[in-house]
Amino acid sequence: MGRGRPAIAGGVTRHRWPALLTLCLAVLIAQVDTAVVNLAVRPIGQYFSAGAAALQWTVDSYNLVYAVLLLSGGLLADLHGRRRIFVTGAAIFTAASLGCALAPTIAVLVAARAVAGLGAALLLPASLAIIRVGWPDDRDRARALGLWAACNGLALAIGPTLGGVLMRWAGWRSIFFVVVPAGAATIALAPRTLDESSDPQGRHGDAAGQVLGAIALGALACAAVALHDDARLAGIAFAAALLALIVFIRTEAAHGAAAMVPLDLFRAPVFTAAMMATTGMTFGMYGVLFLLPLTWQGTQRLDVLGAGIALMPMALMFVLSSPFSGALTRRLGPRPLCCGGVAVIAAGLLTIAGTAGMPSLLPALLGLTLTGLGMGLATGPLMGLAVGAVAAARAGTASALINVARMSGATIGVALLGTLHGLAGGGTAGLRLAMLLGAAVQLACAATAWVATRPRP
Structure with a gap:
């Protein structure tokens, strides 16, 4: 299918299910990597005798490069072909994962994680742009985005548990080796399932x-x-x-x-609100993924496998709720799903903060369940809100920008909440303070987005 001439700009994907399978596999690869590394921070630190700052950069080197280069990734997809950039990103990500698995020092690991961020910065905006031009009907696109978002949750479900098992029996390096075959499969499938398309329109780097x-x-x-x-x-x-x-x-x-970033996009209140709500969502969400397993393992409450299993309520709720976000968006509109979903995540963080240090893990699991529910409700609609607010010719750039917001929130969330956790002495006290700040930022972003998207008289 993909071996003929490139499709015209905005061409419709002919065989949608095989194409969506390829795109979702790519999302799984990138998000499994993120989920597993958060769980592996403590074992990696012990192996390399690394300090807190080095461990933060093990997570944030990927997040930072990913966020920064997403701007170019979306533009390159529009200029040079969405399928071509998708395949290039998958190849870079796969090679970088192998580099992480073989890293001899913490510095090499951080550098390889940064290269993986480059691959993801090409891969993910191209995948969203392909959905935008390949599913022109709003209902079909909402369904495709819901499934795309569900793969994020599936990755969160697979990642910690699989990572815990692998690290228990084969060490932390195995979590990077396991990504390589899936990356190779994505590279092989893309030319056979995806049409090529581009919309240069005189734009340049x-x-x-x-x-x-x-x-x-x-x-x-x-x-x-x-x-x-x-x-x-x-x-x-x-x-x-x-x-x-x-x-x-x-x-x-x-x-x-x-x-590279057409500022006129931000004149649309809907697009700006989606960017703001997405930033707030991941600011707190990635803070939970980084700090909760670290606290559990650091206080000897759970080992790496137990921490991975304990994160499953969040991931499973994300997986279960994401497919319904498209139907709920059609019934209620995107505004309640986007803003309400972020508020539900904040409620989860407040639950974790209020019950930190309690003998039972059940309250923390409830907080994780709320976090997963909010993610499932908000992720797909936020992506659709942002990408659907622009013309198809800017699909790559818009999808890159919404992912910049997502990864910028993640980068600053891990950095700031991780630092706040340390300033409070770590442990449950540090976790409590970090979760309170994360929830406050999320509620502020959700409220601002709600006001910005109110119907105009």
């Missing part, structure tokens, strides 16, 4: 914007991590991030419609 975006987000993450040990360095990094952001906005405004 933006090296200055890319560098400024990288500096802004990277400096912000550095500021959050450095806050624990060096307040002065944190202040300098924050100032650098703010300056880079200001220059970035001016640079993109000067490029107009040809910019």
Whole structure:
């Protein structure tokens, strides 16, 4: 199917189920990697005798590069072909996973994780763009996005449990080796199941914007991590991030419609609200995934396998609720699903915060269940809200931007909440404080998005 001439811009995918299977397999690969690494932080730290900052960068090197290069990934998909960029990203991600598995030092592991972030930055926006142009009907696209989002939850369900079993019997390196065959399968399937499409429209790369975006987000993450040990360095990094952001906005405004980030997209309240709610959602969600297993293992409540199993309520609820998000969106509209879902996640974090240190794990499991429910309700509609708010020609860029919001929230959430956890002395006290801040940020983002998307008179 994919061996003929490239499809016209916005062409419809002919064999949708095989295509969706390929796209969902790619999502599984990227998200399993994320879920497993959060669980493996403590074993990796013990193996390399690494400190807290190095462990934060083991997670955030991937998140940071992913978030920063998503801007270029979406643009490259639009310019040079969505299938081509999808396959390139899958190949890079697979090779980087092998590099992680063979890493001799913590520095090499962090570097390989960063390369994996590059692969994901090409892979995921291209997959969303393919859905946007291949499923032009709103109902069909909502269903496809619901299944795409469900794969995120399935990855969260598979990742911790599979990772716990693998680490128990084969060590932490095995969690990276297991990704390689799935990556190879994705590379083999893509040319056979996906049509090619592109929409150049005279657009071009933006090296200055890319560098400024990288500096802004990277400096912000550095500021959050450095806050624990060096307040002065944190202040300098924050100032650098703010300056880079200001220059970035001016640079993109000067490029107009040809910019890497067309600023006119943010004039649409719906698109801006989706970006804000997505950032808040992942800020707290990734904080839970990073800190809860670390706290359980650090306080000797659970070993790595037990922690992986204990995370399953969140993942299973995500899997069970995600397929219904499309139907609920058609019935209720995206606004209640997007904003309400983020608020439900915040309720889960508040439950974990309020019951931290209790002898029973049941309250924490309830909090995780609420978190998974909120993720399932909000993830698909948020993606659809953002991507559906733009023309098909900008599908790659819009999908990249919503993923930038997702991974920016994750990057800053892990960095800031991890630092706050350390400042409070770690353990249950640190977990409680971090979860309270995570919930507060989520509620603020959900409320702001609700107001921004209210019907206009």
